[in-house]
Amino acid sequence: MSKKSNAPTTPQVNQDVCIVKHWLDAPKIDENTLVDDLTRHFYYTLGRDKVGESHLYLYNALALTIRDRLVARCRATRQHLRSKKTRKAAYLSLEFLMGRALGNALLNLDLTDSSRNALQQYCTSLEQVQEAEHDAGLGNGGLGRLAACFLDSCATLGLPVLGYGIRYEYGMFNQIIDHGNQVEQPDNWLREGHPWELSAPEQAVRVKFFGYVETHKDKDGREHRVWTNTQDVLAVPYDVPIPGYRNEVVNTLRLWKSEATDEFDLSEFNAGSYSEAVAKKNLAEQITMVLYPNDSSENGKELRLRQQYFLSSASLQDILLTWVNQNGHNFKDFAEHHVFQLNDTHPSIAVAELMRLLIDEYELEWDEAWAITTKTMAYTNHTLLPEALERWSVPLFEKLLPRLLEIIYEINARFLSLVARQWPGDVDMQRTLSIIEEGPVQHIRMAYLAIVGSFSVNGVAALHTDLLERGLFKDFYALWPEKFNNKTNGVTPRRWLAQCNPALSELISEYIGPNWVRHFDQISQLRRYFDDEVFQEKWRSVKQDNKARLAGFVRAKTGVEFDETMMFDVQVKRIHEYKRQLLNILHVIHLYDRIVRGDIKDFVPRCVLLGGKAAPGYYMAKKIIKLINSVADVVNSDERTNGLLRVAFLPNYNVSAMELICPATDLSEQISTAGKEASGTGNMKFMMNGAITIGTLDGANIEIRDAVGSENFFLFGAQSEQVTAIRAAYNPNQLIAQDGNLSRVMALLESGHFNLFEQGLFDDIINAIRSPNDPWIVAYDFASYVEQQQQAALTYLDKNVWTRMSILNTAASGEFSSDRTIQQYSDEIWRLSPM
Secondary structure (H helix, E strand, C coil): CCCCCCCCCCCCCCCHHHHHHHHHHHHCHHHHHHHHHHHHHHHHHHHCCCCCCCCCHHHHHHHHHHHHHHHHHHHHHHHHHHCCCCEEEEEEECEEECCHHHHHHHHHHHHHHHHHHHHHCCCCHHHHHHCCCCEEECCHHHHHHHHHHHHHHHHHCCCEEEEECCCCCCCEEEEECCCEEEEECCCCCCCCCCCCCEHHHHHCCEEECCEEEEEEECCCCCEEEECCCCCEEECCCEEEEEEECCCCEEEEEEEEEEECCCCCCCCHCCCCCCHHHHHHHHHHHCCCCCCCCCCHHHHHHHHHHHHHHHHHHHHHHHHHHHHHHCCCCCCCCCHHHHEEEEEEECCCHHHHHHHHHHHHHHEEEEEEHHHHHHHHHHECCCCHHHHHHCEEHHHHHHHCHHHHHHHHHHHHHHHHHHHHHCCCCEEEHHHHHHCCCCCCCEEEEEEHHHHHHCEEEECHHHHHHHHHHHHHHHHHHHHHHHEEEECCCCEEEEHHHHHCHHHHHHHHHHHHHEEEEEEECHHHHHHHHHHHHHHHHHHHHHHHHHHHHHHHHHHHHCCCCCCCCCEEEEEECCCCHCCCCCHHHHHHHHHHHHHCCCCCCCCEEEEEEEEEECCCCHHHHHHHHHHHHHHHHHHCCCCCEEEEEEEEEECCCCCHHHHHHHCCCEEEEECCHHHHHHHHHHHHHHCCCCCEECCCCCCCCCHHHHCCHHHHHHECCCCCCHHHHHHHHCCCCHHHHHHHHHHHHHHHCCCCCCCCCCCCHHHHHHHHHHHHCCCCHHHHHHHHHCCCHHHHHHHHHCHHHHHHHHHHHHHEEEEEEEHHHHHHHHHHHCCCCCC
């Protein structure tokens, strides 16, 4: 047992009996009181007496009504956990792309119909009310949406998992398309409040920055390192309830908001030095002001590191304080009851911060603290791109987090002694594996820190994990093969089928019963009906209705008319060169060229929809958006394309938009360069809703193709093991010259046909395609892509064959549920028991 320290504690909760009695005596809130509670919140909590043109207040009233029910269940869940000393997991993620909460809560609580009926007294529909909710865009893309799916599955499986993130005041930027160019505008998603959250200011903790480290010795001669003269920031928690699917379990997502401490130089303010007096307050609140600032500047890098440390320190302090309140300063069994899952490299500083807290605040010896850390930390890697792994300069770390730098140096020194024993005399191996990267400016490799400090390292698709073990982390794998494992990603079938595609969900339940929503492996029972003509016709009818709904949405957002009788060909995701939206638009140019030349025999009419956001500082990605819009303008304004081809770029793509898009999609574009996409989750959402994939053997595409069968997947392109050899002798200009289709596409691009009044606008894109150093081998994969696109088009002509393929894709999507993924995390990493 460790010596008691002066570490901060929160008041001991010793009134459980009174709390439980008060809760049991509280007014009942159930389905029968829903109408009364909605009225009470609308008239009294919000002070409204009529709906008016805006449904905002009615939405808030309904949200508060549903939140009451969530809070009751959340309280019961916490009470259950307090009554048992059970093992818990904390999911640390810098991103949670939650989207809208109302529809998901209604589905999981089985209150959709009741809420719809309750709104009738206000002469409005549930759909109109739901439109008043802002997307909680606290993430950039797949990583944040995956985290949201995981929380849904943890609650549905009854697992004691607490999410930790940041309450960004401004979420993922709003994307405006101005003359074809992306323009970023602030996403002030909190401007009208967030009725789902509950603040807990009494549980705020302090997070330290800057300052310096001093050495002191106590009376026993023990040396203590003291981080002093720091600029402290308050981390204030805001709790968002996460309901499981109809199981009475409600977990919590705790989001941290940064605030200034109470210290304030009032005399300086009164003397007229206003800016100096409030500077610290402004600096504190900047931390959680904006999601992921552009880190192309040094200030941007500093703010991003501050966000990562703020999240990690606040979350770990929160968990340690809870432990101390229940168990005192005895950390002997702490590791048996806790596990921390690091969602990518962003929170990897938690390894060093847990060491700091245990050693400096709770006075554990190094070995004891390291044993706890390495038994509780688990790291998920989400990228194969080395440039996407976090690296922080040592000078920045030394200025911002001096005590953490000392601890990282010590971790690295002890780790390198292990490397030296494993590979005696191999200086190159020590340099390769060192957490500190040498160079003109030293850098800290945060992924390496996560691997060294974790007991588990997992990839997110079979190919991804294999490439980590054989490539990016091969030397760590040689040292610790037992640490590495795979957990293929999944998405929640509640939001991504049951909620977003209610007509299809109703049809599925009519044939196989409703239990598939909770036990998604039962979706395989649809295979019995893939050849049933009546079922096929109903399936097609649902798809057509969904396409009509999406067509209206596209018209409203872009002005482009989509015809729902045409094939809907869709690629929506973050704009990045490796995801190859460029390859897609080259194919669109090819189709346009065919129409202009009169080559329309066997031409299948299609509507091509692209959407996604480019990082504000990503020049090429933004240039690709401009190209897409320029091509769309030319194609859509040419009368020869009427009834044959339509192209649209959907601005401000987000979770709510995807809920309309994936039910209506026929052909799902998953066309990244092989070996670059870790997993992908959009591919799974489309598959669940019956879209058929055209894609490379990359990420989870491989497992999707294995599950559905090669005959129900349109495969093209080089495989990951071939890419290196292709690049070594890559000659795109020769490929272009030998391919008539690609030659004509490049001729149109290079002639300025899509930028007649902006000479040279797309020269950088043209040069990238023609460059022998193009890492994405766009020219190489073009021919096989066009071939498979034509195969997909011809298949689409046979509506029975296409419908069978669509049904079989949905039927094979069972293993891509996040319930399966989370169950594997729980069984093989977290070792949790369901509540």
